Amino acid sequence: MSDTSVPSGYCALFNPHVDSVVEELVETVSALRGAPPFEISPLYPTVDPDALETLFGEPNAxxxxxxxxxxxxxxGFEVTIRSNGCMRLVPVDTA
Incomplete structure (x- = not known):
């Protein structure tokens, strides 16, 4: 994974052939929040983690x-995940 700060948000790059998109998302949000992963909200009420892995994970990708x-x-972020391995997080108040 590679991380890049952008003026209107944050971009995390991941390899969809190797990395779990769900793990990358949780780790990125956790790092941005400065909290361990178990202290952030569960992903499931927002989006189905299995569906994300089906869309972006190997071998399905x-x-x-x-x-x-x-x-x-x-x-608190607008999250956009692309099949090319780009995950962009923009604070909702500036999205």
Whole structure:
């Protein structure tokens, strides 16, 4: 994973062939919040973690053609995940 601070948010890059998109999301939000992962809200009430892994995780990701994008609010961020391995988090008040 590679992290980049951007003017209007935060970008985390992950390898969808190796990394779990759910783990990367939780770790990134945890780091941004300065709290351990068990102290942030569960992901499931916001978005189905299994659906994220189906859309972006290996081996399922290689079975899809075209690009996929999902956007949702989580822990005060607008989260946008792209099938190219880019996860962008923008604070909701500036989204």
């Amino acid at each position: 290689s079975n899809w053609t075209g690009s996929r994008v999902v956007t949702f609010d989580y822990e």
